[in-house]
Amino acid sequence: MLAYFRQNFCAAAPPNACISIRFDEIHTLVCQGRNGRSIAFPFAVALVAIVPQCLTMRALVVGGAGYVGSAVVRALLHSGWDVAVLDALYTGRRENLPEIVPFYRNDGGIIGAVEDVLKSAPFDLAISAIALGGPIRSRKFPLHYYHNNFSAHFYLLRTLLERRIKKFLLLSDLSVYGGAVRCPIGPDTEKRPDTALGRSLCAVENFLADLTESDGMDYAVVRFGTVGGALPLGPAGPVLPDGARRFLSAAFAVALGKEPVLNIFGAEFPTTDGTALRDPLHVADVADGIEKAVGDLMRRSGGREFLLASGRPITLLQWLQAIKAVTQREIPTERTDPVPFDAPALYGDPADGASALGWRAQRDIGQIVEDEWRLLRK
Numbered sequence: 583m584l585a586y587f588r589q590n591f592c593a594a595a596p597p598n599a600c601i602s603i604r605f606d607e608i609h610t611l612v613c614q615g616r617n618g619r620s621i622a623f624p625f626a627v628a629l630v631a632i633v634p635q636c637l638t639m640r641a642l643v644v645g646g647a648g649y650v651g652s653a654v655v656r657a658l659l660h661s662g663w664d665v666a667v668l669d670a671l672y673t674g675r676r677e678n679l680p681e682i683v684p685f686y687r688n689d690g691g692i693i694g695a696v697e698d699v700l701k702s703a704p705f706d707l708a709i710s711a712i713a714l715g716g717p718i719r720s721r722k723f724p725l726h727y728y729h730n731n732f733s734a735h736f737y738l739l740r741t742l743l744e745r746r747i748k749k750f751l752l753l754s755d756l757s758v759y760g761g762a763v764r765c766p767i768g769p770d771t772e773k774r775p776d777t778a779l780g781r782s783l784c785a786v787e788n789f790l791a792d793l794t795e796s797d798g799m800d801y802a803v804v805r806f807g808t809v810g811g812a813l814p815l816g817p818a819g820p821v822l823p824d825g826a827r828r829f830l831s832a833a834f835a836v837a838l839g840k841e842p843v844l845n846i847f848g849a850e851f852p853t854t855d856g857t858a859l860r861d862p863l864h865v866a867d868v869a870d871g872i873e874k875a876v877g878d879l880m881r882r883s884g885g886r887e888f889l890l891a892s893g894r895p896i897t898l899l900q901w902l903q904a905i906k907a908v909t910q911r912e913i914p915t916e917r918t919d920p921v922p923f924d925a926p927a928l929y930g931d932p933a934d935g936a937s938a939l940g941w942r943a944q945r946d947i948g949q950i951v952e953d954e955w956r957l958l959r960k
Contacts, residue, residue: 640664647674649820651711653869673821707749716826717757717777724778731782756807761925802879806890811864811950818957837911848920857898861929864945874939891930892943
């Protein structure tokens with residue numbers, strides 16, 4: 583019956599377009615039928631029941647069981663989307679997702695997995711949250727990063743185009759700008775990646791631009807840096823690949839007595855206290871920015887890039903003070919040499935997200951630390 587309704591009452595809408603029908607129009611359809619033809623009462627009742635299914639947009643979030651991906655899923659659900667998730671559960675967890683979300687596990691390669699999911703229901707949009715993070719780690723394992731970040735996206739995008747799904751959003755990273763980037767990063771900042779993470783993501787972004795020209799792919803790229811905090815029902819921080827570093831996770835490990843000391847890499851950067859300058863964002867703010875980018879993507883064609891930034895960059899020592907204030911724990915530190923290719927400063931200009939999306943970061947560093955610490959202790 584849903585297929586009948588789509589064919590007879592939604593056929594005039596262009597592919598992947600948002601369909602808007604007023605209640606009085608639905609009432610006319612139910613009472614009089616199309617072109618004045620009457621509709622039997624049982625069919626009319628069924629029609630009222632299935633109209634919302636026709637009007638609801640469907641998104642596939644690949645990598646949606648991870649830290650940021652699961653927050654994006656919840657943001658989309660809150661704004662009225664139907665969402666399905668495909669995830670290999672490498673750094674994701676099924677329990678990060680609401681029970682109502684259809685979940686598909688990628689066990690045997692992304693090609694067959696994506697095809698199986700796309701056969702299950704029509705989708706209007708695909709979002710990728712599968713990019714593997716850790717710029718420094720990526721220099722040791724470039725094959726792994728190019729396979730996960732570029733090859734997987736190649737097959738994913740090819741399959742989407744075969745199914746005529748031409749709305750795609752990529753979650754990217756500030757590593758595309760390289761460690762020597764001049765901050766704050768803005769819309770015109772040149773991309774000069776110097777790690778396998780940054781280069782593999784640049785390759786995906788360039789691929790998307792080519793597909794827009796050749797196949798009419800409409801896409802958005804959303805870039806952001808360090809993410810922290812936690813949703814009430816979400817995970818307490820990300821699951822990190824072996825060898826990956828995350829300052830907040832390392833500090834919490836020391837606060838909980840799991841590690842003896844917190845290593846702070848670099849003490850002579852050109853910042854106020856010699857430590858690296860970063861721009862932590864709350865995962866809820868990041869998800870909100872991505873949801874706004876989805877709305878923009880569904881309203882226009884072509885490609886567009888967005889940068890999420892708080893405008894409140896802090897040094898690692900300032901971040902450490904916030905962690906101590908929340909945890910009320912002593913956190914011994916040890917200064918060590920900077921890691922090669924680690925950026926002295928990495929933060930963006932908040933004007934881009936504000937002007938392009940009407941987005942601003944709502945939560946400060948204190949709430950980022952407090953929310954993640956509270957959930958972690960549970």
